[in-house]
Amino acid sequence: MSWNNAHGAAMIAAAQAHEALVTSNDGYIDVFGALGRAGVEVVGRRLGGLLGLYIDRYAGGPACLLNTGLEEVSMRHTAAHELGHHRMGHGSSIDHEEQSSGRWGEGWPQHEKEAEAFASWFLMPRPAARAALVRCGLTRPGSPLDAYRMARWLGTPYATTVRHLVRLKMIDRPAEAVWLKPSPAAFKADLTGGLPVGPRAHVHVLAPTAHNALLYVAAGDCLLLDIPSAAFEYLPAGLSLTPPDTGSQMPPLDLFPVPQQPTAVWVSEDMTSDTVVTATAHAGELFRVTLRRTPGREGSDAFWS
Numbered sequence: 001m002s003w004n005n006a007h008g009a010a011m012i013a014a015a016q017a018h019e020a021l022v023t024s025n026d027g028y029i030d031v032f033g034a035l036g037r038a039g040v041e042v043v044g045r046r047l048g049g050l051l052g053l054y055i056d057r058y059a060g061g062p063a064c065l066l067n068t069g070l071e072e073v074s075m076r077h078t079a080a081h082e083l084g085h086h087r088m089g090h091g092s093s094i095d096h097e098e099q100s101s102g103r104w105g106e107g108w109p110q111h112e113k114e115a116e117a118f119a120s121w122f123l124m125p126r127p128a129a130r131a132a133l134v135r136c137g138l139t140r141p142g143s144p145l146d147a148y149r150m151a152r153w154l155g156t157p158y159a160t161t162v163r164h165l166v167r168l169k170m171i172d173r174p175a176e177a178v179w180l181k182p183s184p185a186a187f188k189a190d191l192t193g194g195l196p197v198g199p200r201a202h203v204h205v206l207a208p209t210a211h212n213a214l215l216y217v218a219a220g221d222c223l224l225l226d227i228p229s230a231a232f233e234y235l236p237a238g239l240s241l242t243p244p245d246t247g248s249q250m251p252p253l254d255l256f257p258v259p260q261q262p263t264a265v266w267v268s269e270d271m272t273s274d275t276v277v278t279a280t281a282h283a284g285e286l287f288r289v290t291l292r293r294t295p296g297r298e299g300s301d302a303f304w305s
Helices: 003-021 031-037 072-087 110-123 126-136 144-154 158-167 173-179 184-192
Strands: 041-045 050-055 063-067 093-096 203-206 213-217 222-225 234-236 255-257 264-267 275-280 286-293
Touching (some): 003 031, 003 072, 031 041, 031 072, 031 110, 050 072, 063 072, 072 093, 072 110, 110 158, 144 158, 144 173, 144 203, 158 173, 184 203, 184 222, 203 213, 234 275
Parallel strands (some): 041 063, 203 222
Antiparallel strands (some): 050 063, 050 093, 222 264, 234 255, 275 286
């Protein structure tokens, strides 16, 4: 089976899965909630070189096992891949690192191509991609950095996002070839001006069009305010003015006035619930974003924190 045929089948299967399992397809897709509503038990464990595995009903499932050694975005993609196996009627399957989103190959078997294509269509349906563009203040992605910023709102790996933008007809094949060359680490360094961001952390750029949005974050992530003359007002517990390696030096206060005019803050381990962060510009306009920290995923999903 060619990748084109796999995407054709997966696009239909993902649309059907959205209708059956997802309350809204125009934002960040809750793939773990969808697995639960599909009756698939989900367990998180450290699996070394395995990404995850799907267990069909004939082998005691439906269930899937996810590698918690992956960071959240990669784990979301693997979860959507396993949901693809389930929704497309595949048998039990073990997914290895060589099948990661950055290593597509024509030698993959049919069921793996279908599950991989399903993951992209499930996590990045056209309405969600359009909503991510709006949050970024864009009408079309015009650079690799735009694709990186979209991926942060979608909660998807950078390489997968770039490839799917071709399927959505937002970029062409020549652009894809060029955009796949830079690494997310380079984008993070460029965006922060070299400020420390861990290899598993992400940089979220907050443009004016992200006002009142819900943003999913993880400990160590950096938030960059990209609004002229604006600065964060007060930092609630769970946000720090200092990068994670020095964050422990911050005083343990729930609310404190921010000195100077900060436009970069980091998510800390102290964020345990939805948190609203606000900023104001000199003209007095208010900007607000709600942050939701992704939970720890060790053990059964019934006990994820």
